[in-house]
Amino acid sequence: MTASQINITEFIKSSERSVSTARESSVAHLGALERVRTKAVVAKGVEMTFQSGVESSLVLQGVDLEIPYGEIQLLMGPSGSGKTTFLSILAGILTPTAGTVHLLGQEITQMSKDELSKFRLKNIGFIFQGFNLFPALTAAENVEVALRMKGIKGSAAKREAQDLLYQVGLSNRVNYLPRDLSGGQKQRVAIARALAGNPRLIMADEPTASLDSHSGHTVIELLRDLAKESNRTVLIVTHDPRLIDVADRVTYLEDGILKN
Amino acid sequence: MASIARKNLLEDIPRFIVAQAGIMFAVSLVTIQVGILDGFGRSTVRLIEQSDADIWVGAKEMLHLDVTLPIPLERLIQARKVTGVKHAEALMSRQAVWLDSSDRIVPVRVWGFNPSGRLFGNGMVSKGSLETLKEPYSFITDRSNLATLNLKQVGDIGKIVPFRAKLTGLSEDTQSMASSTSLFASLENANAFGGGNNSSLNCTIDGGQVECLNPSQSFNGSKAQTAASSPRRLNLADPISYVLVEVEPGQDLAKLKQQLEAALPGTRAHTKEEIADITRAYWQQRTGVGFILGLGATVGVVVGMVVVSQILYSSVSDHIKEFGTLKAMGASDWVIYGVITEQALWMAILGYIPSMAFCFALGAWTVAAKGIVILITPATAIAVFGVTVVMCVGSALFAIQKVTHVDPAIVFKA
Incomplete structure (x- = not known):
């Protein structure tokens, strides 16, 4: 073979390798797109490092998570494992150091602060361990605040707030201030608030942690019903093993690494 | 719809009363100082104003x-x-x-x-x-x-x-x-x-x-x-x-x-307005009276700003988690600024009204008892209201700073 023949052969082989690599890459890309399209939550390679002075700590180490539409996903793990940090990233409240997060088919890690706010307002309902209700507002007014932020105003907001409180079994407590409600009732007001505007995602942080067994059970059933009846995707960060029964999937996070 | 600002303000009545007392003090101080300055200025030219002469001729x-x-x-x-x-x-x-x-x-x-x-x-x-x-x-x-x-x-x-x-x-x-x-x-x-x-x-x-x-x-x-x-x-x-x-x-x-x-x-003629202006200007500008009363009014504004800032800041600090919750839920910063500003405006209005009533009553008493006029003209009342609003809203900026820098992730901390 002459030198030119060798070069042509090498070129053909190289081209075949490139085509093959591109095909594989394209298939992988299509797969990823498909996953993003069919899953409510897709987190890929999420890393989070917190800097404290000269010290830095890696809280999340390349976490991947996918949650299909309409499922209840439990995220469990010991304290300090990075659960709440991961939830904050999935909710678009914290920006990861590395990795991507897609919610409802949109990559939130590329969004601006304003876009994220609008996305959360439209698509995510939050439930917090500490309820985070405005103490000066009644149950109905706390729900109305969320509705008003979502553009529902006036008598429509009043009606909707009453409906939501009815759904969570608090129709007889609409005019109560948080201080006059039990822990379970407060959490149900918070759930009603989270449902304001009918978001497709619910993110709950230790929703039963501050509740007694009976109230906790009521809240758990409520979350399950709300998820299944309206095909909502629910992500719950919790220590509470009672929630395992209502979950479609349970994932454990330990030392910033996810274990299914 | 309930006003978060109004309800936050009235949530703790004793603290609200203390806050309003502070604002009332500031507004009253400003009004009284300005009123005394105006009353002082007016009193110096009262004889001129009461006269029916068109021109005053005096030594040049x-x-x-x-x-x-x-x-x-x-x-x-x-x-x-x-x-x-x-x-x-x-x-x-x-x-x-x-x-x-x-x-x-x-x-x-x-x-x-x-x-x-x-x-x-x-x-x-x-x-x-x-x-x-x-x-x-x-x-x-x-x-x-x-x-x-x-x-x-x-x-x-x-x-x-x-x-x-x-x-x-x-x-x-x-x-x-x-x-x-x-x-x-x-x-x-x-x-x-x-x-x-x-x-x-x-x-x-x-x-x-x-x-x-x-x-x-x-x-x-x-x-x-x-x-x-x-x-x-x-x-x-x-x-x-x-x-x-x-x-x-x-x-x-x-x-x-x-x-x-x-x-x-050897004379100079002045219109009634001219001689009044000369006299008023002399007392207010060429003596220390205007400066001292102006200084008092400024102190009033500063005291008011400090009081209102402190009250609003502590109110916002008390509700930082709720504000963080609003941010987490997707509220824009402007929604939260609106709440704090509305709170400041309510403080201004609710502090201004009783302060003015107090100043009018005090003015009536000082005239009757001492002949000292605390002159609160409509223009003064409007200006003091403007100062009160600016003072309260300006004070809200400190509280807004705090909310602006709130980490929405705090909502997840129990």
């Missing part, structure tokens, strides 16, 4: 209403001859000393004018009448001066050293806060009180008491002045302070002023 060296060089009465006659002058009267200002029944002396300023005239003194008498000033050695004074002069009522007698003088009436709203105690008398009486007759006073000293009689008074050997005939009539050389001029309708004031200055040597 005049500094302000109270401080001027004398001009001869002859200028009055000359002024009356100037074309365009409808009517002219003399106004005299004399320094004197009041000696009350407890032998306490009070410096006084005696204003002499024609009680039958029409350019000065009309409408100022609230008890008695100007006609009583025609009595020899009579005077009237502002009701607020009664205590200062140790007098109780009309008819009481004291001494404008060295003459016994009788209070024959009371006036209202005529005492300048910057001047000595003002007394009003006829030109002849004022001239006598001011020492115009003293070239031939008949004085005796007995046991430390000085008693003087003017030449026209009889002295029957007793220590008291037993009869008071009229003070002497003025002559053309007697000094007066101003010539008050009423102008013929349709006259050009600027032109007439020039004509008066030309016809009356």
Whole structure:
């Protein structure tokens, strides 16, 4: 073979390798797109490092998570494992150091602060361990605040707030201030608030942690019903093993690494 | 829909009351300082404003209403001859000393004018009448001066050293806060009180008491002045302070002023507004009064800002988690700024209304008790409201700073 023949052969082989690599890459890309399209939550390679002075700590180490539409996903793990940090990233409240997060088919890690706010307002309902209700507002007014932020105003907001409180079994407590409600009732007001505007995602942080067994059970059933009846995707960060029964999937996070 | 701002504000009533007390203090301080400044300024020109003269002619060296060089009465006659002058009267200002029944002396300023005239003194008498000033050695004074002069009522007698003088009436709203105690008398009486007759006073000293009689008074050997005939009539050389001029309708004031200055040597003519402005400006700007009262008002604003900032900041700090929750839920920063600003506006409104009521009540009391006018004009009230709003909203900026930097992730911390 002459030198030119060798070069042509090498070129053909190289081209075949490139085509093959591109095909594989394209298939992988299509797969990823498909996953993003069919899953409510897709987190890929999420890393989070917190800097404290000269010290830095890696809280999340390349976490991947996918949650299909309409499922209840439990995220469990010991304290300090990075659960709440991961939830904050999935909710678009914290920006990861590395990795991507897609919610409802949109990559939130590329969004601006304003876009994220609008996305959360439209698509995510939050439930917090500490309820985070405005103490000066009644149950109905706390729900109305969320509705008003979502553009529902006036008598429509009043009606909707009453409906939501009815759904969570608090129709007889609409005019109560948080201080006059039990822990379970407060959490149900918070759930009603989270449902304001009918978001497709619910993110709950230790929703039963501050509740007694009976109230906790009521809240758990409520979350399950709300998820299944309206095909909502629910992500719950919790220590509470009672929630395992209502979950479609349970994932454990330990030392910033996810274990299914 | 419930207002988060309003409900947050009223959530803790004792703290709300403390906050409002702070704002009320600040608003009242500003209003009182500005009111005193305005009242002070107004009181210094009250006699000018109350007069019906269009032009005041005084010595060209005049500094302000109270401080001027004398001009001869002859200028009055000359002024009356100037074309365009409808009517002219003399106004005299004399320094004197009041000696009350407890032998306490009070410096006084005696204003002499024609009680039958029409350019000065009309409408100022609230008890008695100007006609009583025609009595020899009579005077009237502002009701607020009664205590200062140790007098109780009309008819009481004291001494404008060295003459016994009788209070024959009371006036209202005529005492300048910057001047000595003002007394009003006829030109002849004022001239006598001011020492115009003293070239031939008949004085005796007995046991430390000085008693003087003017030449026209009889002295029957007793220590008291037993009869008071009229003070002497003025002559053309007697000094007066101003010539008050009423102008013929349709006259050009600027032109007439020039004509008066030309016809009356050593004088300068001012319109009523001009002499009021000169006097007000002197007291407010060339003395420290305006500065001190302005400083007080500034301190009020600063105190108010500190109080409101502190209250709003602590209120926001108390609700930081709820604000964080709103942010987490997707509320824009502007929604939260709106809540805090509304809270500040409510504080401004709820602090302003009772403060104004308090200041009006205080003003009524100071006028009645001390003759000190706290002048709260509609313009002042509006301006103070503006200052209150700016103070409260400005203070909210500190609280907004705190919310701006809140990490929404705090909502996940129990």
